[in-house]
Amino acid sequence: MGNGKGGCLTKADLVDSIYENMPIDKQKATQIVEDWIELMKEGLIGDSKLMISGFGVFEVKEKHARPGRNPSTGEKITLAARKVVKFKSSQILRKELNGEEISDEDRENEFDE
Secondary structure (H helix, E strand, C coil): CCCCCCCCCCHHHHHHHHHHHCCCCHHHHHHHHHHHHHHHHHHHHHHCEEEECCCEEEEEEEECCEEEECCCCCCEEEECCEEEEEEEECHHHHHHHCCCCCCHHHHHCCCCC
């Protein structure tokens, strides 16, 4: 999977994978991906947290206003308060990325730390 453009997996790649692996047309595969992304956004907006077993946790965090500098002019500015999405991978994903073996205990306790 991946489109070969810098190793980045895109929405189109997800649609293609679903289309190639399931008995549905491309329009339906596109709708599945769009609906899934919308559900994820709604989860973050409404609950501020999205947990995907075996993958990780996305969580909305508040960033307070803070001093900064305009990189072009060096002028001091205040960066506005804002919300950001943080991602923390599950123990299972971290182990897979590092080529480590995943135990049954890892699967049972994947979000404990």
